[in-house]
Amino acid sequence: MADAILQIKSILCIIDPTTNQQRALDRAAFIARQGGAKVHTLLCFTPPQGAAAEDADAFLAAEQRRHELWLEDLIKPLKVSDIDVTTEVRSSTDWRAGLAEAVRGVKADLLVKAASTRSPLRRRLMKTSDWLVLREARCPVLFAKRSDDAGIDRVLAAVNITATDDAHRHLTEVVLAAGREVSAMLGAELNVVNAYTDSKNFIHPPDLAKRAEVPRQQAHVGDADPEDLIASVCQKIDAGLVIIGSVGRKGMAAAVVGNTAERILDTVGADILVLVTPAAT
Numbered sequence: 120m121a122d123a124i125l126q127i128k129s130i131l132c133i134i135d136p137t138t139n140q141q142r143a144l145d146r147a148a149f150i151a152r153q154g155g156a157k158v159h160t161l162l163c164f165t166p167p168q169g170a171a172a173e174d175a176d177a178f179l180a181a182e183q184r185r186h187e188l189w190l191e192d193l194i195k196p197l198k199v200s201d202i203d204v205t206t207e208v209r210s211s212t213d214w215r216a217g218l219a220e221a222v223r224g225v226k227a228d229l230l231v232k233a234a235s236t237r238s239p240l241r242r243r244l245m246k247t248s249d250w251l252v253l254r255e256a257r258c259p260v261l262f263a264k265r266s267d268d269a270g271i272d273r274v275l276a277a278v279n280i281t282a283t284d285d286a287h288r289h290l291t292e293v294v295l296a297a298g299r300e301v302s303a304m305l306g307a308e309l310n311v312v313n314a315y316t317d318s319k320n321f322i323h324p325p326d327l328a329k330r331a332e333v334p335r336q337q338a339h340v341g342d343a344d345p346e347d348l349i350a351s352v353c354q355k356i357d358a359g360l361v362i363i364g365s366v367g368r369k370g371m372a373a374a375v376v377g378n379t380a381e382r383i384l385d386t387v388g389a390d391i392l393v394l395v396t397p398a399a400t
Contacts, residue, residue, distance in 0.1 A: 125259065125300055127156045131227035133218065133252070134162040134190060141193060142233040142263035146390065148197050150229065153304060157203040159225065162190050163217040166210050183210060219251040227258050234262040234384050234391065249384055253365070253393060259297075262384060262391040271359030273308045274301055275389070277349050277379075278364075280313055280330050281322060290364035290396050295331055297394055298362050307359070310337040312352045314345040345379045350386040362392045 132147040147158045166182050186208045197204045211217025222230065235249050252260060276298035278291045295311070302309040311331040315322050321342075328338035339356075341348040353361055365380040380393045 125229070125297055127154060127228040129227045129229075130156050130158045131222070131225050131230045131258075132158055132160045133230070133232040134160050134193065135233050136162055136164045136186065136214075139193075140266070142266065143231045144193060144197075146261060146263045147231045148200065148202060150231075151197070151202045151204075152200065156228070157205070158194075158197060159205050159207065159227065160190060160194060161207050161209070161218075161221055161225070162186055163209045163211060163214045163221060165212060165214040179210060183208060215248050215251055218248055219255045222252060222255040223257075229259050229261060230256045231261045231263060234264045250381060253380065253395070256395065259395070260393045262393070264384075264388060264390050265359065269359070271305050271307050271390075273310055273356050273358045274298055274305065274360045274362065275310045275312055275349070275353055275356065275358035276331070276362045277312050277345065278327075278331070279345075280327060281315070281320060286366045286396065290366055290394070293394055293396060294362055294364045297392070299332070301360065301362065301392070305360075308337065309333055310339060310352070310356055310358065312339040312341075312349055314341055314343050314348040317342060346382040346386055349379075349383050353387045353389050358387075358389045360390045360392060361387055362394065364394045364396065366396055 127150060130147045130151060132143050134141060134144065144160065150156060151158050164182070164186055166179050187206070190206050190208060194204050194206060209217050209221055230252065232249070232252055235247055249262065276294050278294050279287055280291060282288045282291060298309050298311070311327060311333060313322050313327050322340045324338045324340050325335055327340060328335045331338060339352045349361060361383065363380050363383065365378055383391065
């Protein structure tokens, strides 16, 4: 039997310091309850400006303590559920940089973060916290988007079965395997989606269904940009989770904002699981 793609024993949960509605913490707690995973909560904040220089250290210590107490209150429900949960609070003049540094230093099997709401233009032009997390994470990333606690009836896995390079062929296999695992765990229906660019690259739905091992009606294809087709199918079938892969990038390529995983953050209403495979050398 092949090893599981998602063997989650430790979860890094990014806490949003601006709200009491912690979608990421809700998802992390749910996953931890399924398999006994440990949860490490991380909160990065930027101290308010305005304290006199002679009071700066005391002011920072007070802000640190305030956030620590608030986080301890947030995780009480997890402790009541006997989830092994730890906390970490960091301050930084640039909280995004502090978050990136913290993510680099933590080893986890899954990172969970509430997706930020950004306009498509802003997300393409600036390094958002989501962008930094995708660049720095060394594990799958789950972006929590749904505000409700309803169960997930359908999972949508985005693939490319016509990929010609080894990295993307491998990525397709990883996404399909993860889709089967997650669907089985949730008792959900697995759907797959594959975009193609024009009629000469047409993908026969039965071929996609066979490759993904799903019924024909759960295989979706279309002549469209991947992010547009994913968003359309996600809405059509009311998917609660989208699984997508991303090949890690190095050098200048890693500085480019705008791969499919990033672009769908603002176009789908479902939670998004991003599986990152190593960059080609």
